[in-house]
Amino acid sequence: MTKIVNSKEELIDIDDEAQNANQQIGYAWEEEYKRSWDVLQEDEDGGLKHTVEHLQNRKRKRLERDTSIIKRGIIRHMFLIIDLSEAMLEKDLRPSRLDLTLSYAEQFILEFFDQNPISQLGVIVSKSGVAEKLMGLTGNPMDNINVLKKRNIDTDGEPSLQNAHVPAHGSREILIIMGSLTSCDPGDINETIDNLVTENIRVSIVGLAAEVQICKIMCKKTKGTYGVVLNEAHFKDLLFEIIPPPPVSIVKSKSELVVMGFPRGVTESVPSFCACHSKPVSGGYLCARCNSKICDLPTDCPICELTLVSSPHLARSYHHLFPVANFEEVPWSSALTTHCFSCQMPFPTQPQVMKGRSSNITSIDSSGRYNCPKCKKHFCIECDTFIHEVIHNCPGCLSSSENSI
Amino acid sequence: MSVLKDTSTVNEEDANLLVLIIDTNPIVWNKSNFPLKEALRHILVFINAHLALKHDNDVAIIASHVGVSKFLYPIPTHENSDKTIFPNMYQKFRVIDEKVIANMSALFEDVDTPNNYPDKASSMVAGALSMALCYINRITKADEIGHVKSRILIISVSPDSPYQYISIMNCIFSAQKLCIPIDVCKVHGTDTPVFLQQASHITGGKSVWTLERPVSVIKRLSMLDMYAQFVCQVSLI
Numbered sequence: 001m002t003k004i005v006n007s008k009e010e011l012i013d014i015d016d017e018a019q020n021a022n023q024q025i026g027y028a029w030e031e032e033y034k035r036s037w038d039v040l041q042e043d044e045d046g047g048l049k050h051t052v053e054h055l056q057n058r059k060r061k062r063l064e065r066d067t068s069i070i071k072r073g074i075i076r077h078m079f080l081i082i083d084l085s086e087a088m089l090e091k092d093l094r095p096s097r098l099d100l101t102l103s104y105a106e107q108f109i110l111e112f113f114d115q116n117p118i119s120q121l122g123v124i125v126s127k128s129g130v131a132e133k134l135m136g137l138t139g140n141p142m143d144n145i146n147v148l149k150k151r152n153i154d155t156d157g158e159p160s161l162q163n164a165h166v167p168a169h170g171s172r173e174i175l176i177i178m179g180s181l182t183s184c185d186p187g188d189i190n191e192t193i194d195n196l197v198t199e200n201i202r203v204s205i206v207g208l209a210a211e212v213q214i215c216k217i218m219c220k221k222t223k224g225t226y227g228v229v230l231n232e233a234h235f236k237d238l239l240f241e242i243i244p245p246p247p248v249s250i251v252k253s254k255s256e257l258v259v260m261g262f263p264r265g266v267t268e269s270v271p272s273f274c275a276c277h278s279k280p281v282s283g284g285y286l287c288a289r290c291n292s293k294i295c296d297l298p299t300d301c302p303i304c305e306l307t308l309v310s311s312p313h314l315a316r317s318y319h320h321l322f323p324v325a326n327f328e329e330v331p332w333s334s335a336l337t338t339h340c341f342s343c344q345m346p347f348p349t350q351p352q353v354m355k356g357r358s359s360n361i362t363s364i365d366s367s368g369r370y371n372c373p374k375c376k377k378h379f380c381i382e383c384d385t386f387i388h389e390v391i392h393n394c395p396g397c398l399s400s401s402e403n404s405i
Numbered sequence: 406m407s408v409l410k411d412t413s414t415v416n417e418e419d420a421n422l423l424v425l426i427i428d429t430n431p432i433v434w435n436k437s438n439f440p441l442k443e444a445l446r447h448i449l450v451f452i453n454a455h456l457a458l459k460h461d462n463d464v465a466i467i468a469s470h471v472g473v474s475k476f477l478y479p480i481p482t483h484e485n486s487d488k489t490i491f492p493n494m495y496q497k498f499r500v501i502d503e504k505v506i507a508n509m510s511a512l513f514e515d516v517d518t519p520n521n522y523p524d525k526a527s528s529m530v531a532g533a534l535s536m537a538l539c540y541i542n543r544i545t546k547a548d549e550i551g552h553v554k555s556r557i558l559i560i561s562v563s564p565d566s567p568y569q570y571i572s573i574m575n576c577i578f579s580a581q582k583l584c585i586p587i588d589v590c591k592v593h594g595t596d597t598p599v600f601l602q603q604a605s606h607i608t609g610g611k612s613v614w615t616l617e618r619p620v621s622v623i624k625r626l627s628m629l630d631m632y633a634q635f636v637c638q639v640s641l642i
Contacts, residue, residue, distance in 0.1 A: 312607060315570075318575075392575045
C-alpha cells in the first residue's frame with residue numbers, strides 16, 4: 001500500500017484500495033493478465049444499473065478535496081520533467097508507459113492552463129544521464145503540446161535528477177514523471193536538494209514503478225507530493241492533483257505587489273506587424289505601457305516585459321480561493337425532499353422492504369440526496385459532481401439571502 | 406485567441422433547449438415605463454413561438470428575484486389535476502402559460518424574502534445561472550442521441566451586483582466549457598451591465614441593450630432565437 005505525503009505531513013490512503021474490496025488490486029505490474037470484463041456484474045434482473053451507480057459513488061468519493069480557505073500561489077511557473085529512459089518502454093501501463101505518459105501530459109497541460117491561466121509551463125526531458133530543455137516557460141499550451149508530439153522517442157540510459165535546471169523567478173514548481181528506479185547524477189544529490197529548498201522550489205514526483213527513497217526525501221523537504229501509480233486511472237488522478245494551486249507557506253511568503261497590465265483590444269483596417277511574431281495582423285492588443293501590439297493574451301510584453309492579462313484570466317483562478325464545501329450524504333431519516341434543488345430531478349422514494357434482501361440493496365441504501373452544509377439544500381449526485389468539478393458555485397447558497405461571498 | 410468549435414451546426418434534427426432567466430426584481434420593474442405584466446405577455450408569446458418552431462424544442466424558465474431564484478417551469482408536482490383539454494389552444498402552450506403565471510404570482514406573494522435581503526436593487530442572477538447550468542447538464546446527460554442544443558437567454562433589468570462577481574464568472578466559464586451561449590437582452594436601464602456583457606462575449610452569445618421601444622422585445626428576442634438556431638456560428642474568444 002502506498003501513501004502520499006503532502007505538505008501537512010498527513011498520510012492519506014489511496015482510496016482505490018478501499019473500494020476494490022472484492023478484488024485484491026495491487027500494482028499494475030503485479031497482475032499477469034487483466035480481465036476487464038469481470039468488473040461488470042449484472043444484478044438479478046440482468047440490468048447494469050447498480051454497477052453504474054456503484055461506479056458513480058466511487059467517483060464521488062474521489063472528490064473529497066481540500067476546501068479550506070487559505071492563501072494559494074496563483075501565478076505559477078512549473079517545469080514538467082519527463083523521464084525518457086529505457087524503463088519507460090515497459091508495458092505494464094497500457095499501451096506503454098511512455099505513450100500513456102505523453103498522452104496524459106498533453107491532457108495535463110491543457111487542464112493546467114485552463115485552471116491556471118496566468119501561469120507558465122516548460123517541458124524538460126531527461127535521458128542518458130542528460131537533461132534537455134524542450135520548451136522554455138511559456139503561457140501558450142499549444143507550443144508545449146506541439147513539442148511533445150514531435151518528440152523523437154529514442155530512449156536509452158538512465159535519467160538524472162540533478163541535471164534538470166530551473167530558472168530563478170516567480171512561484172516555482174517542478175513536476176517529475178519517473179519511470180525508472182535509479183538515477184545517475186554527477187554531483188551530490190543532497191546538495192541539489194538543499195539548493196532547491198533555499199530557492200523555494202516545490203518538487204512533486206509521480207513514480208511509475210515503485211517508491212524510491214531519494215524521491216521521497218526530496219518531496220518531503222521541498223513540501224511537494226510524492227505518489228506511485230497503481231494503474232492508469234490512478235496515474236491520471238495523481239497527475240491532476242497537481243493542477244489546483246498549492247497553499248503558500250506562511251513563513252516564506254511576504255505580500256508582494258505584482259505589476260500587471262490590462263491591454264486594450266484594437267482592430268485596424270490595415271494590417272501591421274505584431275511585436276511577438278513579426279507577422280502582419282489586423283487586430284490585437286496594445287501593451288499598457290509601451291503600446292506595442294501583441295497577438296495573444298496572457299503573455300509577457302516582448303518589449304517592456306510587463307505581464308499582460310485580461311480580467312477573465314484572473315477570474316478563472318478565483319474559484320480556487322473560495323472552494324465549495326463538500327456535500328454530505330443525507331440518510332433516509334432526513335430525506336424529505338422530493339426533487340433536486342438545482343435540476344428538478346425527482347429523487348428515489350424510500351423502498352418499502354429493506355430487510356431480508358441481499359447485497360443488491362447496497363447501492364439503494366443511499367438516499368441519492370446530498371446536502372450542502374451551508375444552505376441545507378438537497379442535490380442529486382449528478383449535480384454534486386457537476387457543482388464541484390465544473391461550476392464551483394453552490395446554487396443553493398447563491399439562491400438564498402443569508403449567504404454571500 | 407483561439408477558435409471554439411461550432412456552437413451550433415445547421416442540423417435539421419437538432420432539438421433546441423432554451424433556458425430563459427427572467428429578472429423579476431419588482432422595484433426596478435416598477436420604475437420602468439414598460440410594466441412587468443405587459444412584458445410577461447410578450448415573453449409568453451415568444452416562448453410559444455420557440456416551441457412552435459420544432460416539435461422537440463423545449464424550454465425551462467427560472468425567475469431571478471430579490472434574494473431568491475426559483476424555477477417557474479418545469480416543476481415536478483404530484484398533481485394530476487390539469488387534465489382539462491382546451492380545444493382552442495395547443496395544450497403545451499396552455500400548460501406552460503398557466504404554470505408560469507401561477508408560479509410567478511406565488512413568488513411575488515412572498516414579501517418576506519425580498520424584505521430581508523439587503524441589496525434590493527439587484528437580483529440573484531448568479532444563482533439562476535447555476536441552476537440553469539445544472540438543469541442543462543441533466544438534460545444533456547439524459548439525452549442519449551446527443552442532438553439537444555442548449556442556450557441560455559437572460560432578460561435583465563437590474564444593475565450588476567458586485568457581490569456576485571466571482572459566482573457569475575464561474576458560471577460564465579462553465580458555460581464556455583460546455584459550449585452553451587448566453588444571450589442577454591436588457592429591457593430597461595441606462596447603465597451597461599458589465600458582467601452580462603462579458604457573459605455574452607465570452608460564451609459567444611448575442612446581446613441586445615436598452616431597447617428604444619420595449620414593446621419591440623418580441624421582435625428582438627425572436628431574431629436572437631432564430632439566428633442562433635439556423636445560422637451556423639463559430640465563436641471567437
